[in-house]
Amino acid sequence: MPVQIGATPHDFSDPTGxxxxxxxxxxxxxxxxxxxxxxxxxxxxxxSRAALVSALTYFREAAPKHTADEEESLFPRLRRIGQSEIQSAIERLEPLERDHVNASLLHRRVEDLGRKCLAEGSLPGEEAGEFRESVRNLAAIYQQHIHVEDTVVFPVAARVLSKSEKELIAREMAARRKVTAGL
Ligand SMILES: [Fe+2]
Ligand SMILES: [Fe+2]
Incomplete structure (x- = not known):
């Protein structure tokens, strides 16, 4: 049975889905x-404490696997294809990788402040402000980042990658989550 990674049940035959x-x-x-x-x-x-624990846990444990799916499984295969007609998509990959680095720094700060909030019940004013700013910056990064991936990179990948390459990506994604791809 396909294992659901996201909010809707795409299966491993459709890794970009x-x-x-x-x-x-x-x-x-x-x-x-x-x-x-x-x-x-x-x-x-x-x-609210439970919601904070869930969000911190998601961004600490699951989101890095998504980044690895892209940086280790998807992006290198697109770069290897290197066809001129997908060059504009390939040029988007480097800025996306920079976003991943910037987002992970912000996530680390949100994690530290979030843990402090859970331990102490709330955050003092200055740190609450820093939490808000970090979350705001994360939201801004993700908004354009996800838009580029969903509308430029993933459609190109779905079109140009072979069935066997998609299967390999799916297997790597499954292995990161210690499940079987069911292919
Ligand atoms: Fe990404
Ligand atoms: Fe992504």
Whole structure:
């Protein structure tokens, strides 16, 4: 049975569909962080604490696998194809990789501040402001980043990668999650 990675059940025969599913999940947890950012300077209730734990856990454990899917499985295969008609998509890959680095730095800060908030019940004003700014910057990065991947890179990949390359990507994605691809 196909294993669901994202919010909708694409299966491993459609790896870029799975990657877009992950984007929907990233957006969902970002929205959750944005809501929490408004109240981290107050004592969080149990529901908000649980939401913060879920979002931090997602971005600490699942999101890096998505980045690895792109940087280790998808992008190198697109670069190897190197056809001139997909050159404009290939040129988008380097800025996307820079976004990954910038986002991971911001995630680390959100993780540290989020943990402090959970340990101490709330964040003092200055750190609450830093939490808000980090989440705001993350949302800004992801908005254009996900748009480029969903509308430029993934459609090109779906079109130009062979069935066997897609299967290899799917197997690598499954291995990162310690599940079988069911292909
Ligand atoms: Fe990405
Ligand atoms: Fe992505």
């Amino acid at each position: 799975l990657l877009s599913d992950c984007h929907r999940r990233i957006e969902m947890f970002l929205r959750s962080l944005e809501s929490l950012a408004a109240i981290v300077d107050r004592r969080l209730d149990e529901k």
